[in-house]
Amino acid sequence: MLSGRCHCGAITYAMSEEVMHCALCHCSDCRRHAGAPMVGWAMVRAEQVTIEGEPTVYHSSEHGRRHFCGRCGTGLFYVNEQTLPGLIDVQTGTLDTPEALPAQVHIQVAERIAWMEDAHQLPAFARYPAG
Numbered sequence: 001m002l003s004g005r006c007h008c009g010a011i012t013y014a015m016s017e018e019v020m021h022c023a024l025c026h027c028s029d030c031r032r033h034a035g036a037p038m039v040g041w042a043m044v045r046a047e048q049v050t051i052e053g054e055p056t057v058y059h060s061s062e063h064g065r066r067h068f069c070g071r072c073g074t075g076l077f078y079v080n081e082q083t084l085p086g087l088i089d090v091q092t093g094t095l096d097t098p099e100a101l102p103a104q105v106h107i108q109v110a111e112r113i114a115w116m117e118d119a120h121q122l123p124a125f126a127r128y129p130a131g
């Protein structure tokens with residue numbers, strides 16, 4: 001089992017490692033809701049996730065429901081009973097061990113920020129550039 005939580009810890013969860021797939025989503029809904037260039041997701045059957053605490057649910061589209069911590073704002077889950085019945089997407093950045101679920105694909109790249117395509121080629125620093 002894997003565990004995860006929001007930043008403040010008001011919401012914690014446990015989930016199976018048996019996920020259907022792991023993706024980095026570049027859609028504008030994920031980007032804007034997370035306030036981040038892309039969002040990592042792992043899709044699992046809803047019964048394989050146990051949630052402690054009460055996420056706030058935001059209707060981000062007609063059937064899309066984004067669950068986040070109403071105290072610290074961390075995005076946690078996505079549910080769409082219309083298109084993905086019985087499934088839940090978990091934001092992999094909230095796992096205690098995010099390395100456990102490597103991303104397998106980029107999705108929704110039609111909406112990707114153009115500079116994200118080459119972001120892996122940018123100069124990298126262990127902390128900050130020496131000033």
Ligand SMILES: [Zn+2]
Binds near residue numbers: 010070
């Ligand atoms: Zn929180």
Ligand SMILES: [Zn+2]
Binds near residue numbers: 026028029108
């Ligand atoms: Zn998305």
